[in-house]
Amino acid sequence: MSVPLSVLDLATVNGSVADSFAASVELAQHAEAWGYRRYWFAEHHNMPTIASSATSVLVGHIAGRTSRIRVGAGGIMLPNHSPLVIAEQFGTLATLYPGRIDLGLGRAPGGDQNVIRALRRDLSSSDQFPQDVVELQALLGPSAPNQLVRAIPGEGTRVPLYILGSSLFGAKLAAALGLPYSFASHFAPAALEEAVRAYRSGYQPSQEHPEPYVIAAMNVFAADTDDVARAMFTATLRERVKLFLRPGVTLGEGDADAVLASPAGQQVRQMLHYSAVGSPAVVKEQVEDFVRHADADELIVVTNAEPAARLRSYELLADAWGLTG
Template sequence: MIPLSVLDLVPVREGSGISEALAEAGKLAATAEEAGYKRYWVAEHHATAGVAGGAVSVVLAHIGHCTSTIRIGAGGIMLPNHNPFVIAEQFGTLDALFPGRVDLGLGRAPGAAGIVARALRKDLHRAAEQFPQDVLELRALMRGDLELPITATPGLGAQVEMWMLGSSLFGAQLAAQLGLPYAFASHFAPDHLDAALETYRSNFRPSASLEKPHVMAAMTVIAAESDAEAELVASSQDQSFVRLRSGDPGKLPPPVKDYKANLPVSAQAMLERLSVARTVGSPATVREGIARFVERTRADELILSGATYDPAARQHSLKLVMEALG
């Protein structure tokens, strides 16, 4: 069976708050570990009312203490928002706390509106242009393979598994050039999926840490006892996505029956675009959807997204998916 992992944005539900979201993330990670998932990744977002995972390294420390064996990591750190030295210290600390369990996925997109860029005191456009150099510096700070004027402590010698993230061809090209494993964000940006994977595989150069291309593709996967129940549960994430793309983001809303059927055509098309990397339904439906996606992508791993208003529904979904494939 292809290895499965979990991508969590640490969603904040309507009628709830940050503390509850973080507590539920710990429970979800423990469920994923018990069910046999390989990795539990948290993604960086800022100034978003419905996302509690902005301080990724701090959240990962919490997740690490709620689990004991599952790999924990960033899916990812948007490096233009930071600097390599601080990230080396943060993830070096995580490696010291949870040896052999830490992943560091790096993305180039700042993922921050102008007001956030000002709050970060960063020229994010210029920082994004420096991304390849910053990745090399970060790797050197951990490996010590380049002579640098400063030592990251913690950081130097940390056994962190570094990944390149992407939703376009840029990340695929850089991952191939540096010989890094590559994770593609097909769950929300599927347009360049096939081209990016082909670019990565055809241009891959072996490195000290990776001999051949290794791809992890992201899917939205929500399982329930029936197709109808799963679509109802998934309507919370559908609402959240439509609101985000419409410029009105907020906390994760409760499910709405027949939500997609009552949307304007433009919003339906917005959701249909994601169907390439989405499977929602009964265990049988999900099994078939995952099989089609794996056949298309030839992915070495999958990472599953899919927020639910009721945290227990996602825990149940993770169990059903693993049982369906196992």
């Protein structure tokens, strides 16, 4: 199976934030050498274990330390920003790193209601998402006669846009606008099949994208042995449990395992439903099955593990998939 593979990095904090950024640079450089197509960061806020809040800054940081791999946002949560600011930021990136910058767009806030207030936004901001995407498209396109506001840099760069989603809303919007669609099946698997069907069946061809294009996200835990891979996966499940705790509350491994064994723990397990876990041959088969199931044109991979194990997982997957640098 020949679909391209890409990397989704949450800049997970292992040690210090500086350590996290250094690990991202190392992974991106290796991913480029191994033949991954793109390297994306996702915007999150107020999460102690995720350091990708200033997404456009990290995109530039990684693009400046690589030479060929596409780098971008998977994605920018557009309701948090004005389209003009994002057009200027990504227009600047596209000018500095021509032909290498992607801009994925989501409508979630990337945080809770406290974050929304701190960003000086409100819950209704997401209602403007379709109009904001169209405005952003226009700002990144050629200038129009008598245009009062222009993105400089930005206009004329035509930074490639991708609609991100985990429901039918994003699928239908991407189809209507003739844009590629990326589904967040690595943590919200429920609507994958229905959303992809809706996107493909309703797709309206555009000049830039005459055909629909689906990127599906999957968790991959590859290791030299099945036991090591399963241990990586279990550690990730335990960390997911901790995300649901109140601030200041801690759990040991035994307590986390007890939660995972309870009915409440099934929600955590369901979030990671689409996960490939095992040695390279096992993972390759599971990934192939998922690509067929998702009807995907490209797979973007998430591996949450300590840096050395994460690096090894991506290396083993690249080798098993037959990627070439």
